[in-house]
Amino acid sequence: MEKVYNFSAGPAMLPEAVLEKVQGELTNWNGLGTSVMEISHRSKEFLAVVDEAEKNLRELLSIPDNYHVLYAQGGARAQFAAVPMNLLGSNTIADYVDGGYWAASAVKEAKKYCTPNVVTVKTEIDGKRAILPAKDWKLSSDAAFVHFCPNETIDGIEIRDLPETDKPIVADMSSTILSRPIDVSKYGVIYAGAQKNIGPAGITLVIVRDDLLGKAKDFLPNVLNYTTLVDKESMFNTPPTFGWYLAGEVYKWLKEQGGVEAMQKKNEEKAALLYDFIDGSDFYVNNIHADNRSLMNVPFQLVNPELDAKFLAESDALGLKALKGHRDVGGMRASIYNAMSLEGVQALVAFMKDFEAKNA
Amino acid sequence: MEKVYNFSAGPAMLPEAVLEKVQGELTNWNGLGTSVMEISHRSKEFLAVVDEAEKNLRELLSIPDNYHVLYAQGGARAQFAAVPMNLLGSNTIADYVDGGYWAASAVKEAKKYCTPNVVTVKTEIDGKRAILPAKDWKLSSDAAFVHFCPNETIDGIEIRDLPETDKPIVADMSSTILSRPIDVSKYGVIYAGAQKNIGPAGITLVIVRDDLLGKAKDFLPNVLNYTTLVDKESMFNTPPTFGWYLAGEVYKWLKEQGGVEAMQKKNEEKAALLYDFIDGSDFYVNNIHADNRSLMNVPFQLVNPELDAKFLAESDALGLKALKGHRDVGGMRASIYNAMSLEGVQALVAFMKDFEAKNA
Numbered sequence: 221m222e223k224v225y226n227f228s229a230g231p232a233m234l235p236e237a238v239l240e241k242v243q244g245e246l247t248n249w250n251g252l253g254t255s256v257m258e259i260s261h262r263s264k265e266f267l268a269v270v271d272e273a274e275k276n277l278r279e280l281l282s283i284p285d286n287y288h289v290l291y292a293q294g295g296a297r298a299q300f301a302a303v304p305m306n307l308l309g310s311n312t313i314a315d316y317v318d319g320g321y322w323a324a325s326a327v328k329e330a331k332k333y334c335t336p337n338v339v340t341v342k343t344e345i346d347g348k349r350a351i352l353p354a355k356d357w358k359l360s361s362d363a364a365f366v367h368f369c370p371n372e373t374i375d376g377i378e379i380r381d382l383p384e385t386d387k388p389i390v391a392d393m394s395s396t397i398l399s400r401p402i403d404v405s406k407y408g409v410i411y412a413g414a415q416k417n418i419g420p421a422g423i424t425l426v427i428v429r430d431d432l433l434g435k436a437k438d439f440l441p442n443v444l445n446y447t448t449l450v451d452k453e454s455m456f457n458t459p460p461t462f463g464w465y466l467a468g469e470v471y472k473w474l475k476e477q478g479g480v481e482a483m484q485k486k487n488e489e490k491a492a493l494l495y496d497f498i499d500g501s502d503f504y505v506n507n508i509h510a511d512n513r514s515l516m517n518v519p520f521q522l523v524n525p526e527l528d529a530k531f532l533a534e535s536d537a538l539g540l541k542a543l544k545g546h547r548d549v550g551g552m553r554a555s556i557y558n559a560m561s562l563e564g565v566q567a568l569v570a571f572m573k574d575f576e577a578k579n580a
Numbered sequence: 581m582e583k584v585y586n587f588s589a590g591p592a593m594l595p596e597a598v599l600e601k602v603q604g605e606l607t608n609w610n611g612l613g614t615s616v617m618e619i620s621h622r623s624k625e626f627l628a629v630v631d632e633a634e635k636n637l638r639e640l641l642s643i644p645d646n647y648h649v650l651y652a653q654g655g656a657r658a659q660f661a662a663v664p665m666n667l668l669g670s671n672t673i674a675d676y677v678d679g680g681y682w683a684a685s686a687v688k689e690a691k692k693y694c695t696p697n698v699v700t701v702k703t704e705i706d707g708k709r710a711i712l713p714a715k716d717w718k719l720s721s722d723a724a725f726v727h728f729c730p731n732e733t734i735d736g737i738e739i740r741d742l743p744e745t746d747k748p749i750v751a752d753m754s755s756t757i758l759s760r761p762i763d764v765s766k767y768g769v770i771y772a773g774a775q776k777n778i779g780p781a782g783i784t785l786v787i788v789r790d791d792l793l794g795k796a797k798d799f800l801p802n803v804l805n806y807t808t809l810v811d812k813e814s815m816f817n818t819p820p821t822f823g824w825y826l827a828g829e830v831y832k833w834l835k836e837q838g839g840v841e842a843m844q845k846k847n848e849e850k851a852a853l854l855y856d857f858i859d860g861s862d863f864y865v866n867n868i869h870a871d872n873r874s875l876m877n878v879p880f881q882l883v884n885p886e887l888d889a890k891f892l893a894e895s896d897a898l899g900l901k902a903l904k905g906h907r908d909v910g911g912m913r914a915s916i917y918n919a920m921s922l923e924g925v926q927a928l929v930a931f932m933k934d935f936e937a938k939n940a
Contacts, residue, residue, distance in 0.1 A: 224613030231821055233618045236607075243606040247599050253584030253899060257780040258593045260902060293653035293782065294803040297817030301801030332799050415818055420617040422653065422782045422820025439692050439799050441661030443654040457657035458775055460782025460820065461591055539613060542620060 225564035228542035229373055229517060229555040230395070230415040236559075238469045257462045261455055266465075270453075273468030280471060280480055283404050283427060290426040291454040291464060292444065295413040296322070296394045299424060300329035302444040303367065303390050303409060308334055309435040311364035315339050315387070319351060319379050320372030321548065322392060330367070333437070337363060341379070350509035354381035363387055365408060371396040373416070374546045376519035376553065377512050382406055388432055395516050397425065398474060399558055400484035408432050409446075414463060416516070417557050419470055423463035474558070483558050490556050490565045491515045497569045503576040521551035527579055528552070534575060540568055585924035588902035589733055589877060589915040590755070590775040596919075598829045617822045621815055626825075630813075633828030640831060640840055643764050643787060650786040651814040651824060652804065655773040656682070656754045659784060660689035662804040663727065663750050663769060668694055669795040671724035675699050675747070679711060679739050680732030681908065682752060690727070693797070697723060701739070710869035714741035723747055725768060731756040733776070734906045736879035736913065737872050742766055748792055755876050757785065758834060759918055760844035768792050769806075774823060776876070777917050779830055783823035834918070843918050850916050850925045851875045857929045863936040881911035887939055888912070894935060900928055 226233040249256040250265055259266055274289050283289065292298065303326075304314060316327045316336040330336045337360040341352045359366060366383040369392040378396075383389055388408025397412040404410065408429050415421035426446065433447045442448045448456050477483060495513060498504045498520050506513070506520045522528055528551065535543050545551040556565055586593040609616040610625055619626055634649050643649065652658065663686075664674060676687045676696040690696045697720040701712045719726060726743040729752040738756075743749055748768025757772040764770065768789050775781035786806065793807045802808045808816050837843060855873060858864045858880050866873070866880045882888055888911065895903050905911040916925055 226614045226618055228618060228620050230818060231618055231620065233614065239607050239615055243603060246603040246606060247596075252901070253582070254586045254593065254901065255599055258586055258588060258591055260588050260591065261781070263902070293655075293658070293820075294801075295653075295817035298653070298801060298803045301803070305799075305801075329802060332801075413818060420820070420822045421621070421818045422823060437799075439665075439797075441654075441658060441665075441692075441801070441804065442689060443658040443661070444801065457655040458590060458773060458781045460653075460780070460823070462780045462822065463782060463820070541612070541614065542623070 224539040224541055225560070225567055226541045227554045227556070227560070227568070229546070229553060230413070231421045232416050232555055232557050233559045234419070234466070235470065235473045238466070238473050241469060242466060256465045259461075261459055261461050266461060269465050269468050273464065273471055276468070276471035276475060280398065280474055281402060281404055286430045287404060288428045288430065288446070288450050290428060290446065290449040291459055292424045292426055292449060293422065293460060294444070295421070295424055296392050296411060297325070297329070298444060299392070299411040299426065300326045301332065302440070302446070303365070303411075304330050304333035305437045305440040305444065306446045307388065307390070307409070307432055307435060308364045308437070311362070313337055313360055313363050315359050315363040315366040315383070315385075317341055317357065317366065317368035317379070317383060319369055320375035320377050322372055322374070322394075323367075323369045326367055326369065326392065334364070345509045348507055348509035349375070349377065349512070351377065351379050351381075351512045354384050357383060359383060359385055365390050367392070371514050371516055373517050373555070374549060376506070376508050376514045376517045378514045379512070388429065395557070398480055398483065399487050399516060401480050414467060416555070419467040420463050423460045423467060425467075486562065487515045487556070487558070490560065490562055491518065493562070493565050493569060494518050494554060494556070497572065501572075501576060503580050504572065516557055517553060517555045519545055519549055519551060519553040525551070530579070531575055535568075535571055538571055540571055582899045584899040584901055585920070585927055586901045587914045587916070587920070587928070589906070589913060590773070591781045592776050592915055592917050593919045594779070594826070595830065595833045598826070598833050601829060602826060616825045619821075621819055621821050626821060629825050629828050633824065633831055636828070636831035636835060640758065640834055641762060641764055646790045647764060648788045648790065648806070648810050650788060650806065650809040651819055652784045652786050652809060653782065653820060654804070655781070655784055656752050656771060657685070657689070658804060659752070659771040659786065660686045661692065662800070662806070663725070663771075664690050664693035665797045665800040665804065666806045667748065667750070667769070667792055667795060668724045668797070671722070673697055673720055673723050675719050675723040675726040675743070675745075677701050677717065677726065677728035677739070677743060679729055680735035680737050682732055682734070682754075683727075683729045686727055686729065686752065694724070705869045708867055708869035709735070709737065709872070711737065711739050711741075711872045714744050717743060719743060719745055725750050727752070731874050731876055733877050733915070734909060736866070736868055736874045736877045738874045739872070748789065755917070758840055758843065759847050759876060761840050774827060776915070779827040780823050783820045783827060785827070846922065847875045847916070847918070850920065850922055851878065853922070853925050853929060854878050854914060854916070857932065861932075861936060863940050864932060876917055877913060877915050879905055879909055879911060879913045885911065890939070891935055895928075895931055898931055900931055
């Protein structure tokens with residue numbers, strides 16, 4: 221069949237080389253005669269997977285020793301509840317930077333546990349959606365932590381600033397993790413659902429600074445308690461072993477690609493190609509200010525939305541898949557995570573050019 | 581390589597035919613040119629998987645219309661917290677039938693939310709571990725529900741009676757689900773981690789009677805709220821799509837095998853073969869009374885435990901994998917879920933006979 225490029229926002233495409241390796245060894249992993257899915261999470265073979273994955277992830281993100289690498293379940297949505305229950309202690313206030321759809325969803329869940337101070341950061345510059353500089357964010361002086369989502373998958377917005385605070389910074393990095401270097405030491409907690417840049421849906425990475433442990437609410441379920449996860453090495457309940465293994469394969473692949481520095485370069489190149497084309501066209505539009513455009517999720521609209529259905533049908537027929545925008549935003553969205561090749565974005569731009577020529 | 585038989589307690593073996601199908605279509609599912617892992621959970625292709633899985637599961641277990649079929653994350657351990665938070669309402673007492681390791685683990689978690697009335701059911705008959713008949717269980721008159729675990733994976737104990745109560749019965753069926761017919765209408769909630777009889781670790785089946793919804797605690801995380809899962813069709817957070825798809829493949833396979841009635845016959849035959857051999861030997865012993873022996877998990881000991889290591893090394897070398905007993909019980913354990921063939925159990929018995937002949 222023709223080459224397919226999959227622009228799904230998540231569950232998203234995985235690196236082709238990783239998927240092929242996984243397929244090859246799916247029924248006979250490591251010479252055991254069984255699938256990696258069929259062995260005990262406590263077997264020496266699986267524990268070797270765990271150790272290698274941790275080593276590689278720590279290397280990729282330069283994770284300091286005073287941070288724990290944990291795996292949980294329930295995605296970012298579960299962390300929306302887990303974060304306040306783990307971190308509030310006796311405090312009742314936390315700052316929530318309101319950058320978009322996912323930040324707002326975190327606020328909704330947080331209201332069960334605290335009084336979120338919703339920090340206004342959205343603005344407009346030259347008619348484009350933008351984010352205020354961090355110096356203008358009105359943080360609370362008595363917040364237990366500051367929560368933000370540096371990349372809003374649905375809005376296509378990135379927040380490049382960090383909150384200016386001495387409180388623990390908590391970041392939902394579901395859609396940016398591993399797409400560039402980060403300074404982990406600036407964060408208290410980083411969490412990320414796997415299904416964009418790590419692996420398949422169903423496993424959640426949580427990186428927690430050591431000093432934030434031990435403050436959990438009594439009613440926090442143990443499966444979401446960071447201290448329990450530390451004590452039980454993320455095996456308090458049977459972990460999603462296949463996802464964990466696959467994440468480990470993605471980490472190895474990332475190292476082969478040159479690490480997150482190389483990914484950043486490639487991701488910037490891919491995003492520039494697409495944004496530059498959109499900006500040079502009167503047929504397509506992106507309504508996010510250049511300073512806050514996401515490198516990972518590129519929403520765009522046809523100036524004439526009556527052509528949307530035709531655009532989607534024709535792109536799909538050419539193997540450019542899952543370009544439909546989120547129902548809350550409309551139009552189109554191209555998610556171009558680590559696993560998307562430059563060729564994929566080139567193919568998309570070529571199609572867009574052709575479609576414009578035929579329909580403008 | 582030689583044929584491998586995998587007796588892991590969980591994550592456990594999957595049906596060979598299912599794994600081979602999954603392998604074949606791993607990189608190009610449904611002709612889409614992508615993996616089933618890489619598509620949106622809200623795509624029409626994945627929703628077709630969901631619908632077919634639900635239809636087949638309802639058929640396999642004859643699930644009445646007033647029950648919801650839900651999928652959650654976090655395994656049975658998450659349900660240990662979710663059950664009381666969802667079902668207690670204003671009540672503060674629940675009955676917990678104490679049949680073994682997992683029942684006791686559920687009690688530990690429940691203590692965060694209520695006063696569990698721990699119901700003694702363990703006894704001894706003729707020097708063997710056994711379970712009291714249900715008429716002798718001292719249930720509380722004011723419990724919100726009665727929790728029990730019909731198959732204790734670690735102890736190798738089955739509780740064949742149902743609690744005699746008009747309260748909602750909640751059953752952790754992680755290791756028995758789909759191994760035989762059940763009368764779902766007798767239960768309020770049935771839950772099961774997938775990694776024994778359903779699919780890979782990381783997805784949890786929850787079957788909930790309609791009238792039990794709507795009583796959740798305020799602080800229950802939405803990812804564990806049955807009402808939220810019903811409202812969002814188990815897609816409040818991005819579900820573990822690969823596990824869901826694989827569960828659907830297992831349901832199809834079960835139907836091809838003749839459904840759960842046929843599985844019960846096969847499972848009884850497998851278990852009888854192994855228990856009869858053990859009972860006829862002076863070299864091996866199983867310390868569970870015949871009435872309460874698990875059809876799924878068969879723990880056994882060598883009368884001379886000094887031979888344990890030799891037994892495990894030699895069985896492993898022959899492709900009889902993961903026979904080491906749980907660290908809390910010692911000795912050996914053969915888990916013989918649906919996916920284990922009669923040939924596998926025959927191979928195990930042949931080895932045990934041979935080992936006995938050489939070492940008795």
